[in-house]
Amino acid sequence: METVVAELEMEECLALLARTKLGRLGFVRKGRPMILPVNYAFDGDVIVFRSGPGGKQSNVPLRRVAFEIDGVDEESGTGWSVVVQGHAFEITHTIDRTSAARRMLPIEPMAPGNRDHWIEVIPEVITGRRIVTA
Amino acid sequence: METVVAELEMEECLALLARTKLGRLGFVRKGRPMILPVNYAFDGDVIVFRSGPGGKQSNVPLRRVAFEIDGVDEESGTGWSVVVQGHAFEITHTIDRTSAARRMLPIEPMAPGNRDHWIEVIPEVITGRRIVTA
Numbered sequence: 001m002e003t004v005v006a007e008l009e010m011e012e013c014l015a016l017l018a019r020t021k022l023g024r025l026g027f028v029r030k031g032r033p034m035i036l037p038v039n040y041a042f043d044g045d046v047i048v049f050r051s052g053p054g055g056k057q058s059n060v061p062l063r064r065v066a067f068e069i070d071g072v073d074e075e076s077g078t079g080w081s082v083v084v085q086g087h088a089f090e091i092t093h094t095i096d097r098t099s100a101a102r103r104m105l106p107i108e109p110m111a112p113g114n115r116d117h118w119i120e121v122i123p124e125v126i127t128g129r130r131i132v133t134a
Numbered sequence: 135m136e137t138v139v140a141e142l143e144m145e146e147c148l149a150l151l152a153r154t155k156l157g158r159l160g161f162v163r164k165g166r167p168m169i170l171p172v173n174y175a176f177d178g179d180v181i182v183f184r185s186g187p188g189g190k191q192s193n194v195p196l197r198r199v200a201f202e203i204d205g206v207d208e209e210s211g212t213g214w215s216v217v218v219q220g221h222a223f224e225i226t227h228t229i230d231r232t233s234a235a236r237r238m239l240p241i242e243p244m245a246p247g248n249r250d251h252w253i254e255v256i257p258e259v260i261t262g263r264r265i266v267t268a
Binding site for chain 1: 156158160161162165166167168169170171198199200201202204213215217219
């Protein structure tokens with residue numbers, strides 16, 4: 001069985017980010033790496049998700065995070081993943097029009113409870129790859 | 135639509151770790167959080183995966199990592215996730231019998247190429263939850 005790995009073009013990474021709903025946020029909490037699944041939206045520029053208090057964010061205005069999505073295309077039998085590295089900002093109370101628009105994005109957090117915190121992740125590096133098994 | 139979140143019992147976390155093949159490793163590289171998907175095996179105690187040189191590991195003998203799996207049970211319409219926090223060790227050249235046995239675990243890395251490095255993750259904290267939509 002031969003496998004070939006291909007780097008994804010930026011356009012394809014963005015398309016996958018736009019049509020996926022569940023991703024995983026990687027961050028450092030108390031000096032330790034942590035990963036949590038989040039339902040998110042991608043407006044073409046930033047990743048937006050909602051979080052409960054003290055959960056996936058803190059009051060630190062700017063912090064480094066990673067964000068990952070992956071999946072399998074059943075028809076083609078290929079696996080793919082997209083990894084974003086960037087900065088997370090809380091936009092719950094920001095008053096600029098862009099933030100206000102982002103707080104209108106349709107995001108359905110899977111988990112119940114208070115999800116009043118809006119967080120955006122501004123990508124700095126986006127990479128993706130696809131693994132094709134021939 | 136009502137959703138209820140339930141913490142998973144340890145036994146269920148371990149069962150999910152044992153029957154899943156694809157997880158995501160969270161770690162810090164050059165001071166920045168990173169997430170990469172990995173194919174892995176779980177022998178009941180530790181998570182084992184294979185990595186290429188300089189990829190998901192370094193020569194640091196002990197480092198903190200996170201590891202996450204998630205999925206959806208189609209029949210029950212519930213989402214679940216398990217998150218492990220622990221330490222990663224390279225066991226490529228360790229000569230104890232346990233390491234040797236772990237290097238026999240059946241792991242098929244999705245990506246092609248040199249995957250000669252064997253890494254184990256020793257869990258310190260394992261948590262899991264299931265989200266039920268009623």
